[in-house]
Amino acid sequence: MVRDEIPPGTLHLLILKTLARRGELHGYEIARTIQQNSEDVLQVEEGSLYPALQRMLVKGWVNAHWGATPGNRRARYYRLTAAGRKRLEIELSQFRRIVGAITRVIQTA
């Protein structure tokens, strides 16, 4: 099966969208959800997932708290903040604009 890396700059968007849809998730669930929802095409690099989550924590787009998994393990759960919701809108419109532009360029060519 061919697996593609996530295009640069879109990881934040994917995390924000995933959290918006699913509510509260820990890191592994975020990675699994992105992979499943992309029908196994997008593979989240663990090495970039956690740094990205840290950056989003610092920017205040998500907040985090420690809780227990169904298997009773300690895990850090992330949840979207109001600022994160706003950011999701910005990143979404930005992404649509870029994809639209790229599509137009490809079609004219």
Place this chain on the structure above:
Amino acid sequence: MKLLSELARRLRMLFARKKFHRDLDEEMRLHIELRERELREAGLSPDAAHTAARKTFGNALALREASHDDAYLIIHANRNPRVLPGTVRDLVRSIDPDEPIASFETMDQLLSRSVAAPRLRTLLLTAFGALALLLALVGLYGVVSYTVAQRTHEIGVRMALGAERRTILLMVLSYGLRLAIAGVAVGLVGAYFLTRTLSSVLYGIRPIDPLRSSWLPLG
């Protein structure tokens, strides 16, 4: 109490950084564990699942495992160093009771611990050098006194023919001096080659340094 408030500020920063890394470690461990279980359920052998789950983390994990959780704090204070450990211990406990403190040491102790091995080596070298010097002196004395004893007859004749005490003394001493100079010459040549092998234990002395290494041929 300016020192203590500054110390408290730095300790808080240090503990925050350590906590950040501990949290990240725990997150990544859980991630690897869950991934490993998933791979095993997908039919991988436990070993293969373990390796595969860790491989996806790659450098981030290697980097974290390489760095230790220890921290060193150097406190520059003008108060009695013997009461400082208690003060710092109380301060650390008040900020984070779970934070263990390994040990306290004054800068002098740290310094003397770090130079203990080279100091012992230098002491040994000096002792051997002194011993060699003593042996050389005893040897030289033996040779000169043996020669004088053998030449008693010749010296008697010289004195009978009018040689002064001074001349005889000079003769014997210059003989001893010639032997010593020959010894120094041989020693310098030897030292020139031997100091290269010694260079690992000599600190701050170039392998070829006639002035400072001349104590070797003297011995």
